[in-house]
Amino acid sequence: xTDPLVIFDLLLALSIVALAVASLSVRDLxxxxxxxxxxxxxxxxxxxxxSAPDVALAEAAIGTxxxxxxxxxxxxxxxxxxxxxxxxxxSGGTSMAPAxxxxxxxxxxxxxxxxxxxxxITLGLAVAFLGAxxxxxxxxxxxxxxxxxxxxxxxxxxxxxxxxxxxxxxxxVVLLAAVVAVxxxxxxLSDAPAPVMGEVWQGFARLALPAIVVIGTYLLWVGxxxxxxxxxxxxxxxxxxxxxxxxxAYVPRxxxxxxxxxxxxxxxxxxxxxxxxxxxGGRVAFEYPLEHAKTLILLIEGMVTLSIAxxxxxxxxxREPVALPKGGRDDT
Amino acid sequence: MSVDISAMMLAIFLPxxxxxxxxxxxxxxxxxxxxxxxxxxGAVIWxxxxxxxxxxxxxxxxxxxxxxxxxxxxxGLSVAMLALTSAVGLLVSVSALDALKGxxxxxxxxxxxxxxxxxxxxxxxxxxSTDIFNLYVxxxxxxxxxxxxxxxxxxxxxxxxxxxxxxxSILGALLFLMGVGFVYLQLGRLDFAGLMDAEPTGALxxxxxxxxxxxxxxxxxxxxxxxxxxxxxNATAPASALLSGLVVKAALYIVLRLAQYMPFPSExxxxxxxxxxxxxxxxxxxxxxxxxxxxLLVAWxxxxxxxxxxxxxxxxxxxxxxxxxxxxxxxxxxHGVAKAAMFLAAGRIKDEIGxxxxxxxxxxxxxxxxxxxxxxxxxxxxxxxxxxxxxxGKWALMEGAMASGYWHWVVVxxxxxxxxxxxxxxxxxGFLRFDRVRAPVGEHQGWALADAAPLTLxxxxxxxxxxxxxxxxxxxxxxPFGVAP
Amino acid sequence: MTPDLIYxxxxxxxxxxxLVGALCVQERLRRVLALKLCSVGAGFVLVxxxxxxxxxxxxxxxxxxxxxxxxVMVSATAVALALIRRLQTLEATDER
Numbered sequence: 074x075t076d077p078l079v080i081f082d083l084l085l086a087l088s089i090v091a092l093a094v095a096s097l098s099v100r101d102l103x104x105x106x107x108x109x110x111x112x113x114x115x116x117x118x119x120x121x122x123x124s125a126p127d128v129a130l131a132e133a134a135i136g137t138x139x140x141x142x143x144x145x146x147x148x149x150x151x152x153x154x155x156x157x158x159x160x161x162x163x164s165g166g167t168s169m170a171p172a173x174x175x176x177x178x179x180x181x182x183x184x185x186x187x188x189x190x191x192x193x194i195t196l197g198l199a200v201a202f203l204g205a206x207x208x209x210x211x212x213x214x215x216x217x218x219x220x221x222x223x224x225x226x227x228x229x230x231x232x233x234x235x236x237x238x239x240x241x242x243x244x245x246v247v248l249l250a251a252v253v254a255v256x257x258x259x260x261x262l263s264d265a266p267a268p269v270m271g272e273v274w275q276g277f278a279r280l281a282l283p284a285i286v287v288i289g290t291y292l293l294w295v296g297x298x299x300x301x302x303x304x305x306x307x308x309x310x311x312x313x314x315x316x317x318x319x320x321x322a323y324v325p326r327x328x329x330x331x332x333x334x335x336x337x338x339x340x341x342x343x344x345x346x347x348x349x350x351x352x353x354g355g356r357v358a359f360e361y362p363l364e365h366a367k368t369l370i371l372l373i374e375g376m377v378t379l380s381i382a383x384x385x386x387x388x389x390x391x392r393e394p395v396a397l398p399k400g401g402r403d404d405t
Numbered sequence: 406m407s408v409d410i411s412a413m414m415l416a417i418f419l420p421x422x423x424x425x426x427x428x429x430x431x432x433x434x435x436x437x438x439x440x441x442x443x444x445x446x447g448a449v450i451w452x453x454x455x456x457x458x459x460x461x462x463x464x465x466x467x468x469x470x471x472x473x474x475x476x477x478x479x480x481g482l483s484v485a486m487l488a489l490t491s492a493v494g495l496l497v498s499v500s501a502l503d504a505l506k507g508x509x510x511x512x513x514x515x516x517x518x519x520x521x522x523x524x525x526x527x528x529x530x531x532x533x534s535t536d537i538f539n540l541y542v543x544x545x546x547x548x549x550x551x552x553x554x555x556x557x558x559x560x561x562x563x564x565x566x567x568x569x570x571x572x573x574s575i576l577g578a579l580l581f582l583m584g585v586g587f588v589y590l591q592l593g594r595l596d597f598a599g600l601m602d603a604e605p606t607g608a609l610x611x612x613x614x615x616x617x618x619x620x621x622x623x624x625x626x627x628x629x630x631x632x633x634x635x636x637x638x639n640a641t642a643p644a645s646a647l648l649s650g651l652v653v654k655a656a657l658y659i660v661l662r663l664a665q666y667m668p669f670p671s672e673x674x675x676x677x678x679x680x681x682x683x684x685x686x687x688x689x690x691x692x693x694x695x696x697x698x699x700x701l702l703v704a705w706x707x708x709x710x711x712x713x714x715x716x717x718x719x720x721x722x723x724x725x726x727x728x729x730x731x732x733x734x735x736x737x738x739x740h741g742v743a744k745a746a747m748f749l750a751a752g753r754i755k756d757e758i759g760x761x762x763x764x765x766x767x768x769x770x771x772x773x774x775x776x777x778x779x780x781x782x783x784x785x786x787x788x789x790x791x792x793x794x795x796x797x798g799k800w801a802l803m804e805g806a807m808a809s810g811y812w813h814w815v816v817v818x819x820x821x822x823x824x825x826x827x828x829x830x831x832x833x834x835g836f837l838r839f840d841r842v843r844a845p846v847g848e849h850q851g852w853a854l855a856d857a858a859p860l861t862l863x864x865x866x867x868x869x870x871x872x873x874x875x876x877x878x879x880x881x882x883x884x885p886f887g888v889a890p
Numbered sequence: 891m892t893p894d895l896i897y898x899x900x901x902x903x904x905x906x907x908x909l910v911g912a913l914c915v916q917e918r919l920r921r922v923l924a925l926k927l928c929s930v931g932a933g934f935v936l937v938x939x940x941x942x943x944x945x946x947x948x949x950x951x952x953x954x955x956x957x958x959x960x961x962v963m964v965s966a967t968a969v970a971l972a973l974i975r976r977l978q979t980l981e982a983t984d985e986r
Contacts, residue, residue, distance in 0.1 A: 079891050086900040093904045093927050097911045102919055109923055116904075116930050119897055124948045125937045128956045132933070136960045140926060140967055147919060147971040154975075154982045179914060187913045195906030201587060201611035202898050202935070208942050210593030211949035215473040228950035229957070237954060239466045239475045243530065243542045244958045246421065250523045250546055251965035253428060254553035255972040257516040258564075304957055331429075338425045345418055353408045360468035381961075388968035391975065538955050545962045549969055556973065561980040568973040572921055575966050576912050579928045582959060583905060586935035589952060 082122065089115050106144045113137025126300040127229045130292070134308035139385050142315055146389060224366025225297045233302065234370045238359045242344045245377055252337050252384050259392035278316045285313050293378045297367065303374040307381025314386025325394035333387060340380030344373050412452035413464050413477045416487060416529045419445045424522035431515040435502060438518035442498050445525065446491040453484045461883025471596035477533040478597075480883030482734060485876065486532045486658055489738050492865070493650050493745045494525060496858040500749050501643035503855035504756070513557050513641065520557075521647060524550035531655045535597045537585050537616075540659055541578060544623060548574035551652050554644040555636050566635035573622050573632040577656075580619030587612035600666040613667050617660065617678075624656035626715060627685030630708045634692070637704035642752020645700065649707045650745030654737055657714060661730055664718070665884075672723050679719030683817040685712020690824030694831070699751045699761035702828060703744070710740045710787060713821055717802040721809040728805055734880055735873070736798035739786055739866060743795060746862035747783035750776045753856060766835030775856040777836045782863035784829040786870075789822055794869040894941040901934020918974045922967055929963040 089112060096108035113136055120129040216228055216236070223231035233241045289309035296302030317323040325333070347369055352358045361369045423441025427434040455462055461480035470476065479487075498521070505514045527546030534540050552574065556567035585595065591608040592599055603609060618629075625633035637649050689709025696702040717732040753776035755761040758769040786793035789800075799818060806814040869876065904927055911924025933956045940952035 078893075079896075082893050082896045083891075086896050089900055090903050090907070093907045097907060097915065097920065097924060097927070102917070105920060105923060109926070112927075113930070116934070119900070119934070120937050122893055123897060123937050123941045124946070125940065125953050125956070128933070128937055128953050128960075131957045131960045132930075135964050136926075136930070136933075139964055143964075143968055143971050144919065144923070147975055150975045151919070151978050154978045179916060184914045188910050191906050191910040191913065194909065195902055198583075198587075198611055198615075198902045198905070199899055201607040202590070202902055203895075204606060205587070205590040205608035207892075207894055209590060209939070211589075211940065211942075212473060212593065212951040213942070213947065213949050216950055219469065219473055229953045232950050232954035233957065235467060236469050236473050237475060237538075237951070240536075240539055240542055240955075240958055243527075243539070243546060244961050246523065246526060247542065247545050247549060247962050247965045249424075249428075250520070250549040250553070251969050253424075253516065253519050253523065254549055254969045257512070257520065257553050258556060258969070258972045258976050260512075304961055334429050338428060341421070342425050345421055349410070349414065349418060350408055352410065352414075355409075357409070357464060357466065357468050358411070358414050359466045385964070388965075391968070391972055538958075542958060542962060545966065549965060552969060552973075556976075561977070561984060564973055564977045564980060568918070568970065568977060571966070571970045571973060572912070572925070575925045575963075575970065576928070578962075578966075579925065579932055582929070583932045583935065585955075586932055586939065589936060589955075590939045593949075 082119075085115060085119055085122070089119060102148055103145075106141060106148065109144070110137055110141040113141070127302065127305070130300060130305040131308070134305050134312075135385070139308055139311060139389070142389055143391075146391065222363060222366075224361060224363065224370055227296060227298050227300070227302075229300070230296045230302050230370070230374075234373060235359075235361065235366070238344075238348065242341070242348060245341050245344060245380065248381065248384050249337055249341050252387050255388055255391060256393035260395045261392055278320045278322070282313055282316060285309060285316075289313070289378075289382070293374060296374065297371065303377045304381060306374075307378040308385060310378065310382035311385035311389075314382060315389055318386065318390055325390055327395050330394060333383065336380060336383035337387065338380070340373075340377035343376035347373055411462075411464050412448050412455060413462070413479055413533050415448035416445060416452060417526055417533065419448060420522045420525040420529065424519045424526060427522055428519040434515055434518035438522060439498055439502075441522055442491070442495045442525075445529070446495050449484070449487045449491045452479055453488060455479075456481065456484050456882055457879070471535065472594040472599050475534075475536045475539050476596065478535045479533055481880045482658075482661070482884050483532045484882075485734065485738060485880055486654065487529060489654070489741045490525065490528050490532070490651055493741055493862065494521075494647070496862050497643050497646045497650070497745055497749065500646075500855055500858035504641065504643050504749075504752060512559075516553070517557060517643070520550045520553040521644075524554065524647065524652070528651060528655050532658060536595050537588060537597075537600075538595045541582050541585055544581065544656065544659070545578050547652060547655055548578060548623075551648055554647060555640045557644050558639070558641045560639065562635070563639040566632070566639045569632045570636040573629075577619040577622035580615045580622070582619075584612040584614075584616035584619065587615065597662070597666045603667075609667070613663070616663060620656045620660050620663075621681070624653045624660070624711060625708060626681050627688055627708065627712055628681070630685060630689070630711075633708055634701055634704040637707060637748075638698065638701040642749055642755070645704075645752065646745040646748040649704065649748055650741045653707070653711060654741055657711070657733075657737055661718070661733060664726065664730070675719045675723055675726075679716050679814060682712040682715030682717075682719065683814075685709060686716065686817055686821035687824070690821060690828065693828040694824065696828075697762060697764065699754065699763055699766070699832065700748070702763065702832065703747055703751050706787065706825065706828065707740075707744060709821060709825065710736075710744070713799075713802075713818065714740070716814055716817055716821075717798065720802050720806040720811060720814045722811065725805055725809050731877060731880060732798060732801035732805060735794065735801055735876070738869070738876070739794035739798045742862055742869065743783045743786035743793075743866035746859045746866060747780055747787065749859035749862070750779040750783060750856075753859065754780065763831055763835055766832070767837075773856075775860065779856060779859045779863045781833065781836070782860075783866060784825075784832075786863075786866035788825045788829060792870040793867040794873065795866065797870050797873040892943070894938045897934055898938040901931045901938060903931075904928075904934065905931025907931075918977075919971075922970050922974070925970075926963065926967060929959060933959060 092112035117129040117133040223235045289306045292301035293306030348359045427437045464477040467474045527543050530543040552571045556563050587608045622629045686709050689705050693702045693705035714736045757773035786795040789795040803815050908924045908927030915921050936952040936956050940949040
């Protein structure tokens, strides 16, 4: 009866596994990233099949899109640094990133032993998985009961912004910690030249930007009722930032750091303040008064979306824009 | 309309707001950091009073209550860990003022505070959490902030070590996350209470194994310790003190909690844990004996001491677990205080002398006597001489092991103690032999106000041993290990 | 053969592949990718756990958890990649 779908599932599953293996084993790093992006998109497709459209959106936008962009950016940087060293820069996608000390190749025996070890673990996990109750107990009933009091109509948003809002706040804190750490690690205006973009690309960017802004805002807005929300919307808006950075329509300057800092912390600060301030009149932290729940959740989501968008773009830019004195490092 | 604020929320949110403020106002970062630390310490004291008076306290965030929502819970063990964190944190912060005062360190000054306050948010969050997925998010907050602190100095060695640490940290967190997935598959809930009394099915055994391996990687239990020595040895002194004294304890604490709530381990698994601990004691000891640099020696001694904590945990098998956790907790507290003191002292010695090559310690004309004294005091607690807290912890370990006839753990502890005497003696020899260089008297000392914080910590490591009885009774508050709640 | 079974095993396989990569691979960039594979594998297990028959109403909690996991992972990846870039620059400066 559902045969065609089962065949589709099996094919999709096989492609996902094959792409995972291929992306780890292909020699060229550029090909590796491309294979990974395809892998991520197919995984998102599988999650749509499992009726998890929110997760699929997040994986496609953040897990695959932003991660892929970050990987490509890093590869670009590695090849630029290697090129400056007089080594053969991989143009057109040859070669590995030539790390200065060539890593000692691991003996085949060690690799095989490791692989066998991981294989055993995987086998054990598979057995454990098969032994677990399928469609077992869950939060279904609890969520269904609590939804009317959550202030939103879409269950995943209810979980993220209300039932488990504390987790979500901490997730935004993780993002903040990441951008603080990245700014601490890298600084300077730019050392690798931006990839050259053709005129078509510039034109495309001009056309695409408004559309992306609209899509991102829509995703945020619709999150209250349907799949979408702060994280997916934020990631789509971050794409605007990526395009602006790539086309050099926006170049981060040292003077902009104050605003950027403000944008990074905006989501965390607003979220935490609301969570603390609602605790009055017998309510505890994170307990939104029902009549204001939807407003508060939208307020939090809006701030968080903005922060996520700016933070992801900053993570892509990957350095604190600060003017270095001539000769490189200021202090270490 | 007044806002009801609970001490638990403050313990997590004060450092968070501090981190935000310190990041926004880099010039005032140090001031903001110290104020946030002091206020957080105040919140922890308030919480401790509450717990002392009325037992464990629970805060259902959002008013939902577990399992749908997330509860915060503070009992004796949580508060003891929070107290360790804020006390050590406050003193390390004070010494960071001096350690990062150099003209070339403005960047380090600027980033130390937001990263450290974010780290504090994560650590406090772990100690108050009762939800395994929330723990996963918290250990990631800790991981990113800790890696940021590791590479603060920006040297190539530090960045290399930080990258290895990052890989290990991510992998550990992902193994933990996979474990969370299996718990959900089997039980359909994620709160601690939901884990209790569950039948140990295949999925749950897989979950326990995944989570344990992930945490062992994070806490650097032998043989998953490979990332720790380089990371802790190459960080700047205050960061090393925080990483070694506090960060590894968060993962250790989660292991204790899981042992409390998960359908635990058979005898065989507990023996395996003990053997890994014994391996750490021996291997960490050997490497500490061979280390050429002071900070590396101290870092390897962390590996050995963490092993000892796991030995304490396994000392009396499954039945003894109701008591063993207390020995482990005592050792955790003792190590946290003493190791922070020791890393700060090692940093002071390195600052004063200009290097930390153990062989050449006695060739220097400058003798940072107070820092050396601090180092020695901290070593007394780590070796486990009376009346230090380390001694009480080791004593509890061996007593329990002997009572249940597990003599092999006693042997491991003795061997570990002898080895720690041996490797710390290498350092003392460098401190004491004055004959190599006759220095002018005026340059003989080299001590500063900066020694005050580590010295206080070192005295605390010894003095707390005299307070072991009240600490033990505090630990037991609201803690139903082995007793039905 | 139901989708949860197929994709559950897929997720575990992907996790295992990522594990092999994380332990055996030397290239820095590829190790980051291997870790990302592990996280996708863990995501699969949670999403599968949420799946219900009939598929209209899955459990939303694991979905929220996986979204959190994805954002956490991209943060960790960004830091790891920044470290890789920094290290490469430092190594290049030292060579010169």
